[in-house]
Amino acid sequence: MEQAHRKIIHVDMDAFYASVEQRDDPSLRGKPVAVGGSRERGVVAAASYEARVFGVRSAMPSSTARRKCPDLVFVKPRFDVYKAVSQQIRAVFADYTPLIEPLSLDEAYLDVTENLKHMTSATQIAQQIKLAIKEATGLTASAGVSYNKFLAKLASDHNKPDGLFVIKPTQGLAFVETLRVGQFHGIGPATAAKMNQLGIATGLDLRQQTEAFLVRHFGKAGRFYHAIANAIDDRPVRPDRERKSIGSETTFSTDLFTWDELTDGLQGPITDLWQDCQRLKTVGRTLTLKVKFADFQQITRSRSFGSPISDATQLTFLAYELMTVLMPLPKGVRLLGVSLSNLESTDGSVDRHEIGKQLEIGF
Known part of the structure; x- marks a missing residue:
């Protein structure tokens, strides 16, 4: 399609x-x-x-x-309450399409190109979904409608709270070029700061760079940045949430020293880990943070929980909590990793082996 x-x-x-x-x-x-x-x-x-x-x-x-x-x-x-409410919201989505890609307890992508209501207007579907969520939970949702995932997410942020915004195929390029690069989903504070240093402040600035230039400065992610600057995103909505590559070879030229840099740097491993969990239908009760400093000293911090970590937002929150013990940083950080162990299958079976995956990103 x-x-x-x-x-x-x-x-x-x-x-x-x-x-x-x-x-x-x-x-x-x-x-x-x-x-x-x-x-x-x-x-x-x-x-x-x-x-x-x-x-x-x-x-x-x-x-x-x-x-x-x-x-x-x-x-x-x-989190148990948030998960229960999330299930109510998921049930609303399922009335319209089986193509639901949850990102966390509180957000998801839906492909409604062909939908269970046989409706031709995605905007009308989004309106109905917002009303149904309000009736079921008493809560408001914002929705973005567009022709790809990147633009749909940008659109949902545009009129918060309780908003609905549509970016049509004829509007994608113009919408992207006016945004600051820090507003792009997938570009964190540290990356945005590096782009600003290179003279890239807006989507238009980003679009004017060659893919080779962006890859040279940002590694493989440069290809993604080049595509989204041109309002291109071919990723389909995947109900199974297939994971990205387990490993990351991204290496940064400078060590991390600030909280924003740490949280930005940890996002890659967290995303990869959660997508891995979803593909394997596995969750874990023990979270471990791995840190390697600029002088190659390595430490780990772990915490176990009474119930499995069942949501990407919860995983991020708990990983950040583990990371607060590092502040203020005694020295620069060159590597961060996260892993889950004490694993359980989400289809009811228990994995007896701790097959937690260590996902690292180098600095």
Whole structure:
């Protein structure tokens, strides 16, 4: 199927964890809420829109969040509740299409080119899905509609919260060229900063670079950056969430020293690990973080949980929590890795061997 003929919807729940907490506890409504640990070494997993006004965001150390917003209310995560609500949302999606690619508990891609309702308008489907989610859960979702996954995700971010935005095939190039590169999904803070140093500030700037130039500076990811700058994304919606390559050969010329650099650097291993879990239908109870410093000193930090890690957002939150023990950094970091062990099959069988996969990204 030609890319331009696909009809892709990206649905993203609005401040999902925080919104669930405000729904279930009326005293939290209208207040700045952070879901996460309030202790000194805690991390914000999610922030309500009232908290975001103060600059509080996910992956931020809790101590920093409290300084930005002294009235911030911390709530402990309830992942079992979030998972149950996510299942309600997934059921809504399944009424429209079997082609559902979940990214986390609160977002997913849907291919509605051919759908169970035999509707021709993807925009109308997105409207119906938003209404059905609100009726089932009491929560709002934002949706983006376009002809590929990259643009659909950009669109869902455009009018948050409770938004619906459409990028038509004739609008893709123009939409991308006006964005700052830091707004692109897949370009984190450290990569955006490096692009800015190279004189690449917007999508138009990025499009004007050759693929060879981008590969030279950003490795294999340069090909992806070149494609999305031209509004091209051929990735299909995959219900099985096939994983990327297990290993990463990306090497950066400078060591990591800041929290943003660490979280940006860890995203690759986390994404690969979660996609591996989904392909193997496997989850794990023990999470291990591997760190190698600039002088090649290597440490690991592990934590075991009473129930398996069952969501990419939860995995990211817990990995970041493990990483807070490194701050402030005594020296630069050259390598990060994450692994899961004490594995269980999601189809009910238990894997007796700890076949956790170590996924590393070099710096």
